[in-house]
Amino acid sequence: MIDHTGVAVRDFTASRAFYTQALAPLGYGLLAEFTAAVTGHTDVAGFGEHGKPGFWISRGTPNQPPVHVAIRAGSRAMVDAFHQAALAAGGRDNGAPGLRPHYHPHYYGAFVLDPDGHNIEAVCHEAP
Template identity: 60%
Template sequence: MLDHVGILVADWAKSKAFYDAAFAPLGVTLLNEVPVEFTGGVKVGGYGRTKPDYWLTESAETGPGRHYAFSANSRADVDAFHAAALSAGGTDNGAPGLRPHYHEHYYGAFVIDPDGNNIEAVCHAPG
């Protein structure tokens, strides 16, 4: 299975502000910023709970349409993620709710990030 994933972002500051806010309800924070002397001047940072699992990299070549789903500990965390992401400038792409067509206890919410990616928080716990 995957250990970590990365996404290219056009505006580091804008995307960092968005993800800082959207991830806070999930207990996810920026854990590592790679010094630019190691990246050729490109801004790179890793988000996670205990280790960097999700890396943002500033790039002129971003591409919309990717889907990233992040685990939440509760349905309330999914709700809080959705509200925080919308407040941080995201666009609603599916309000929090059950999606039994995916799985019996699948509770998720979807937001489009500043670069057009479909970002989701999901909880699989019953009720």
């Protein structure tokens, strides 16, 4: 249903580096980047897979309250790797990898807060 989404970030360079490292274990990479001269508004960077950016950051005043973005992972190991990479990139733990059976029996997720406090999650819905 949703084609793409994004968040505003205070320090564009630091956030671009954070997301580049944190999303790599999920198979997402930096696929597009445009300056304010191109967009007519602000600098933006798009992350995604298979040539299609689906998650964007833009230089600006961070969303208040911070937003929650969940990114689908293909395996529980990818969720674990995302959490480790995000913490190594400077994210703050907001929920270690694990089952969240109150959502459904196979819901396996991990949560980190990005440099602006946005709650970023990697989630796998598959049985082990």
